[in-house]
Amino acid sequence: MSKEPSEEKFLEVNAPLVYNLALRLVGNPADAEDLAQDALLRALKALPKFRGDSLTTTWVYRITVNTWKNRVRSEKRRSFWKTLPLNLFVGDSDEDESGESHIADGAPALDADMEKEETSQAVQAALLKLDEESRAVIILRDLKGMSYQEIAETMSLPEGTVKSRISRARETLKNRLKSFVEFGKRP
């Protein structure tokens, strides 16, 4: 990736990456779009100062995560209202730790696509229940395939902390997604 792309090109290349990261961080498309646009415009403003010490993607991800963290902080202060995806059972859910996600009534997932969709929804719901930092590190590691070092750089955390957060997040997800994690079988 070129270090000095034109602004329009920069937006076109990075928008899908930033939007997808935002979508997994916030869990619903409306807020994801808002966050992604915010992060992209910030990145654009900061682009002249980008020195190319890291990959552009790592840099853009860092800006996205920081924008999101700032929002979470201010949302916590204001108890910001959330728009929830209707097909997800999130929000004030008091779901237990059994890994059983509530799915909307009358939606039996019989064919493969629906089953896949159901799994994605359950994984996304479980991710949203993680604390913000754990959610971000596990998404950057498992979904974006970033190394520990890159995650540490993106999140401004020590590498050891990143390792332990990832380990803890996986353990939590394992418990929450019991019904989707088949024990005793090598993948």
Place this chain on the structure above:
Amino acid sequence: MNDRHIKTLISDYIDDALSAGERRRIDAHVEKCQECREELDALQNVSKLVASLPSKELPDGFMTRLRSRRRREESAPASPWLVFPRKSLALGLTGFIACFLMFREIRYRLAPTVLSDANMISGAMDRKISEEFDYSARQQGYDTPADQGRWSGLSGPQAAPGAGGAVRGLEEPEERVNKKTLEMLQAAEAGRPVSKEIQKDIASAKTKASPASRVTNERLRSYLDAQSRAMGIKKIMPPSNSGPVTVRRADEPQEKGPSMWDGVEDKPMTRDEARQAMRRMTKNLYEIRQQGDWKRSPTVPIDGRTPQLIAKTEPKSGAIGLDSPPPVPKEAVGARSIDYAGANAAKKLRGKKQPDTILVRKPSAATGAVLAPTRIVARNPGSGPVVATQAVAAAGNFSKHASDILRSTQSAQSARKDVPRILDWTREWNRATGGMPQAGGAVIKNAVDWADMHQRVPFAQALPPLDFDAEMAVAVYGEPSMEQSRRASIVSVTEENGRLMIRYRTGTDTSPEAVKPSAPFHIVIVPKSDLPFSFVQVP
């Protein structure tokens, strides 16, 4: 290598972040250890599950919206704070000083000596402060209501016309004070005059309270109003025999409990006395509120009249409420039993989404107060308006308070988990355009979020006021479409088995005059519920 150690390394093993030696050791261990093998498999699967989350395409119009937002931000003038830092600072300072002076002025005008005391009482008042108040109140010396007309806003519950009394000056020992107080109270209860000694004290206390230093009723009322508003109480009613009754359930025996006026005399006061009285009243208010003592709380939610809660159990003699509920006919099993005022309220609030059958009771012409059972049935079961004309005719005094009574009745019903509690909406906004860019739902329980939603979805010209102590907003946004006229509507909001169920329906309007493009939404205002919520789509 023990299991615990292995487990801490499994995550690193999955991420290939271990040295070759460590990897070999783990490989050897998991070959032998079933538990660690399962753990490794499970965590690998978790990692794969997260990795398998699908990548989504950018929403339609994302880039267009991004570009227009960029243009907007670029054309917006820079913050004055950055352009004119000195001017901004000066302006800020001036504003601060003006606010400070205004606050001082307001503070002085409202209650010169009282508001500062209120600041001391924040939320929980510890016992020490409470005792201090009690003691200082005794030290001040009150007299009893010899002059109710001069302080009409605050009538003590223990006030008895004709009775009088006073407690002593500062130099008297406490035992003597208590004795006098006791005598005064006994005299008040019996309706006989107090002893000469106490009468002398009354005269002495009145002399001390010179007119120049009196705090006016208006100021005291202003202070009380402010305190009440801060605590979410809309209006305070003086307890009296002719006035509204204290809130209590019909099956509950009448009893005297703590009230805001406990320990406060009805009389003209000096500033010091007023300060003590305000402290006392503030303390009482906080305590009543903290105890959640709705039965005795002097609050009036609507129309300046205390709502009468109607219980289903048989009321005791003299209590307010209905006679015992009628036996439920067999064909009505499963239907909601509700008082007639509730039915009236239901009709008043909204015609739709009432239960198929409502049992109502209406006043008998002969007795007036005694209510006779009447059964009414919905015209269109499940969705049609309730045939509630009989109930309307019988509503009488309850009509003004119908929504509150309905809410109270429903609260009682919600205690029974198997009976769904239907939250009828009082207001709604349903449009085909102007919604959110994505489908979604929201439950709004505070003013900040309400204002924020209004900014994003300007469903009304001005932000509609909401009482978030009693109400909340529920919103559903349908999937927007360029080609079709989509619709989204909330079908029902119910409390079922400890969960708030929001059922909604989406569809497409195919009529030629249907609006396109569309971004539908439906916002409804329902009674507040703190249950966890779920959005469920219905066909």
